[in-house]
Amino acid sequence: MLSYDIVDVFTDHPFAGNQLAVVHGADELSTEQCLAIAQEFNFSETTFPESRVVDGVGYSTRIFTPGGEIPFAGHPTLGTAWVLRSHGLLAGTEVTQECGAGRITVRFSPDQVELAAVPRDFLGPLDDELVASLLGDVGLSAADLAGPVWLAGCGLTFAHIPVVEGAVERAVASARPLREYAERLAAVGACRDPVEGLNLVHVTGNAPSLDVHARVFVPGLSVAEDPATGSAAAGLGMALVASGRLPEGGTYDITQGVEMGRPSSLRGCVETTVLGGQGWSPAGTDAAESPAAVLCRVSGQIQHVASGEIVVPPAT
Numbered sequence: 001m002l003s004y005d006i007v008d009v010f011t012d013h014p015f016a017g018n019q020l021a022v023v024h025g026a027d028e029l030s031t032e033q034c035l036a037i038a039q040e041f042n043f044s045e046t047t048f049p050e051s052r053v054v055d056g057v058g059y060s061t062r063i064f065t066p067g068g069e070i071p072f073a074g075h076p077t078l079g080t081a082w083v084l085r086s087h088g089l090l091a092g093t094e095v096t097q098e099c100g101a102g103r104i105t106v107r108f109s110p111d112q113v114e115l116a117a118v119p120r121d122f123l124g125p126l127d128d129e130l131v132a133s134l135l136g137d138v139g140l141s142a143a144d145l146a147g148p149v150w151l152a153g154c155g156l157t158f159a160h161i162p163v164v165e166g167a168v169e170r171a172v173a174s175a176r177p178l179r180e181y182a183e184r185l186a187a188v189g190a191c192r193d194p195v196e197g198l199n200l201v202h203v204t205g206n207a208p209s210l211d212v213h214a215r216v217f218v219p220g221l222s223v224a225e226d227p228a229t230g231s232a233a234a235g236l237g238m239a240l241v242a243s244g245r246l247p248e249g250g251t252y253d254i255t256q257g258v259e260m261g262r263p264s265s266l267r268g269c270v271e272t273t274v275l276g277g278q279g280w281s282p283a284g285t286d287a288a289e290s291p292a293a294v295l296c297r298v299s300g301q302i303q304h305v306a307s308g309e310i311v312v313p314p315a316t
Helices: 031-041 074-086 128-137 178-186 230-242
Strands: 002-009 018-023 045-049 058-065 068-070 094-099 102-108 113-117 121-123 150-153 157-162 195-206 209-218 223-226 250-256 264-275 290-300 302-310
Touching (some): 002 074, 018 031, 018 074, 031 058, 031 068, 058 074, 074 094, 074 113, 074 230, 074 290, 113 230, 128 178, 150 230, 157 230, 178 195, 230 264
Parallel strands (some): 018 045, 058 094, 209 250
Antiparallel strands (some): 002 018, 002 302, 058 068, 113 290, 121 150, 209 223, 250 264, 264 290
16 A cells, blocks of 8 residues: 545645645655556646655655656645655755756745746747647637737746636637647657646736736646646746746746636736847847746645545556
8 A cells, every 4th residue: 555645736725726646665666656646636746756855955756647657747746845854854945856857946935836947948939820720629719819829848847828808718628639630749849858738828917927818738648627737837937037027037826727617816927038139049040139048936735635545556
């Protein structure tokens, strides 16, 4: 038997936010065994942290959706760190998680947990024809678009689609995985991480503080809709900078999961730098200044809801 904890992430009360199962003592489990447990819980993600913790401040974890292993995700990062700290395995207010996307810093405050991730993928904007196809997949049209669509992520990459008021509520879950657009997405450029989901957002407010109503669809990982998506929230900061909504960085408060009956609250914060302006650019041809995201933070509250034991799946 393996012990586990279940927490709700990005909420100030139980039975809201995004569910996470953290399974302990699973160091020797194979990928197939971990996937079987993730499918048994059938949450958006389940994590399997290693038993060994380095000096009370460093740990490694694997992250699974019901559809397979992924290199990074936001609510599993925050929830796993919170659970390990609640068990007395992590000390202090800052720790480091090792996952498929590398090192992620996690910080604790009295009522919040925050991750800090470095941008890894940023491409776009996507062409009109591809955007129209993506909108069609969620029951919307080109008339619902409210700005450029970017591919952006800090370990898991999303297409961030800004839409007009009311469109988020009208959207329907897509059954088409983004891998079906692989050739068209590859024409935009090469991504380091999987391009797995659509982040549909309606943005209001003015810099340096915005409000966002979001829905996230990840059919390629067997997550029709996700109630709270920290990885998408991190990448969204990059898109907000590029689209001119947060040209000097700032914060954005995200409401997600309402349409699923699991309301969630996420706070994003993006830090920027200025590229160009001295006769150079990433392409080596542009002297104009342009802002770029250099660090993305996502924070929220966590609630413990259950503990128990689960049978070890048979090895295959």
